[in-house]
Amino acid sequence: MNGTTGTTGTTTGTTGSPDPGPAARRVIVVGSGPTGLLLAGDLATAGVPVTVLEKRPHGISNLSRAFALHARTLEQLDGRGLADELEAAGRPLDRLRLFGRLTIDLDALPSRFNHLLVIPQYEVEKVLERRAVEAGVEFRHETEVTGLDQDADGVTVGTRTSDGAAGTLRAGYVVGADGMRSVVRDAIGLPFPGHSVIRSVVLADVRLAEEPETLLTVNAVGDAFAFLAPFGDGYYRVIGWNRSRDVPDSEPLGLDEVKEVTRLALGRDFGMHDARWLSRFHSDERQAPAYRVGRVFLAGDAAHVHTPAGGQGMNTGLQDAANLSWKLAQVVNGHASAGLLDTYQAERHPVGKAVLRSSGGIVRLAMAKRPWTLALRAALTTFLNNAGPARRRAAGQVTGIGYRYPAPRGAHPLTGARVPDVTLADGTRLYEAQRGGRFVLVTEAGVHDGPAGPREDRLTVRHWASDRRTALLVRPDGYVAWAADEAGPEAIEAALAAYVG
Template sequence: MNGTATPRNGTATHENGPAAPVIVVGSGPTGLLLAGDLATAGVPVTVLEKRPHHISNLSRAFILHARTLEQLDARALADELEAVGRPLDHLRLFTHLAVDLAALPSRFNHILVIPQYEVEKVLERRAVEAGVEFRHETEVTGIAQDADGVSVEVRGPGGAAETLRAAYVVGADGMRSIVRQAVGLPFPGRSVIRSVVLADVRLAEPPETLLTVNAVGDAFAFLAPFGDGYHRVIGWRRGHDIPEDAPLGLDEIKEITRLALGTDYGMHDARWMSRFHSDERQAPAYRVGRVFLAGDAAHVHTPAGGQGMNTGLQDAANLSWKLAAVAQGHADPALLDTYQAERHPVGKSVLRSSGGLIRLAMANRPWTRAARAALTTCLNTVAPAGQALAAQVAGIGYRYPAPRGAHRLAGTRVPDVALQGGRLYEALRGGRFVLITPEIYEGDGARKDRLAVERWASDRRTTVLVRPDGYVAWAADEADARTIENALAAHVGAPGLAAHVG
């Protein structure tokens, strides 16, 4: 994101004076992406994390979907992760359901199998290089906000209490979010499956497929490689409802895996084993005044479809540019309301889709198994249905609400289209809006830190203004210089002036 550089622990400046600081609570993938975006844009950011500093290899997430990879591409990180992970252009569920990803309209027409800790490594490095201040072993104990900002009470490594001040706070602190509790938001929902077992194991006979997943009868199992000789196994057996603090042995994991997959692949040398339960929950609001929620603090889903980490990263990509624009005085604070309007419906949709998949996987009654068989047949034989499922799981099938009377493209995701200067997601790497025109548009140059102007590589005649997160802010089939200038003033703003919303 092209903006004024921020020195570590310093104050960014811009045309309207110092940028308003932001505190991000939580240093998982969502918090790291958000903090890195803000700091790169020139906004002072402090990340608070109650854990000691380390990148844990005990992560549950293993998949990056196409839309997330596109967002990482806009930050020049996707190719690095692609070199580490392993692409897979299809998924097989319930033995017979095949989800084809090769036809996705994306540069990343696959899923990338890669442990969460690899994603965290590159996001943390980017955040550090951008000047984010990290405060580990620092626990949030209270939050109070007023018209001018937010006071965050913390307890540091030595137990000393301190009050920090910021213009905005983002809670990316997980399912048990202290930030969410501090602003009084409920987290309605329920536990869907209990006594799920996890382990990192070596296999004497690795599976033939990269991801191995199946449900048979009363058992479910999933296997994915770390890339270091270990595999993560996730398993569940109906009726085997054991407290999470009960001892867990490798024999139990082997038995569940054999029931679901027909073999335990010679599991041995477990380096870690644990139990957990899977919830479906969503906060009714992602914003309370100057406080926002993102990732698991805002929504949690079943692991089906591997959408949890991906949805959180896309939350961060949606919120970061809006917070940066408002914090630097380039946009009306009302812009921040669109975070709730755009991301809450997506979170609800992911709850439905991941919940539907897990319920189909766990089907044990004749009519639910019949429903699963019918759905499988439909998705495998009716191409549009299968493509719609693939697009939704990959995250590229969503569009955001657009104002009444807006162009048909408004709110839609823009694929990585060819431009005369390269491709769109390279142009987005500046963290700016990108105006794509059929003819040369000079503009006044006043917005160069917030706007890149490109021309179509094709003979397309539509003029499109692409937001920093890759969605269409405005478009017109025919646009003269005045029309374009009015659109830029409304969406991008100008020095000393805040952009309007809508």
């Protein structure tokens, strides 16, 4: 069996359905971070048997690095009925401030979620795990993947539990959502090219004697960078970097060093005290050349990692999951051919590449030191602050709402575009109609009577609240699968047969 070995756990815990179903229909998700949890919950909601393998003990860790949900991710979560709960737990921020003078206003975003939601990753994981459990996902904690073999009919995954017991599991498909050091990625022989961008980044969870003036506090001065974000429980996460302090991740870290880098970057340390956690890490920029090898897929940090600049990491992984889950469900449930799965690579790999470029560009400009890079940053700041269209494009990229997917030659111009959360004729919203992983057909009244037969559990038909005549078939992830101007019943039926099955 080809593969590598992860870290051994101590016990095995199982939550959810005790019978994951026939092996040929089962999907194994490796990793129970946000990406794996959203994917597993989507699949189980669509009736696909899912087993999640996680080498860690069960529990939601508060030692997370992600602190933001962007507009497009919140829209995806709204389509699952989860956004309002998370909105209540987080704190909205209506503008991003970069390089001291550059401001990206989010309140002008064409979205119900015209803000950044500041919320720790573990709060997102709590909601996603609960949904997955309620949908019947089987969890096997403290179970590491030791390798995998795939053939024409499925994948055999080697496992080892914390007590040393070896075993195998059989599934139709496997998704590696197991992070930067992905065992799944190694097992299918994919490289992870790239490099470390920043080394010896310090992390700390501290209390502050002085509350910062802004919800997120971030700045770079000279050789120093610092970021502060609230957990909501009285503690703050500090992320800092000092170019002149380049030491291994294993070097001991004390609170005095965290205070020093914060003072250098922010001008004061806000009276930091009572650190409950201190650590170092290095930030890499890497991307797998392929997100799929046969029946095995990569998502989230297993597929791409980049700097924390712009808060795009967790968001990109969640959007990977939203893209892949409905496609796997369509294929496993027999409603689409396996060729549909090729579109995951075609659609998400370019997005991952773009995120690497944008986050890397932000951090390099933030840490500019040479005269020409400082001049470039000043020019870019002036340009974006005075050029509305360019600033809106930048906001669309960082928040995810500006991306669209490639469309086949000759397709309607709307194909592949993100669909806003429009209000429909019956007073409901489009994202409400998507819940349950459904396709949504939107037409003018009287053109289509609604789904019947085997499509009833996968398709919702709604009508425009306006006099618009374009027929729109919206995928479960909120992008246009098909559109036509003034389409009749026969054309619509042909589209439903092609895309919904």
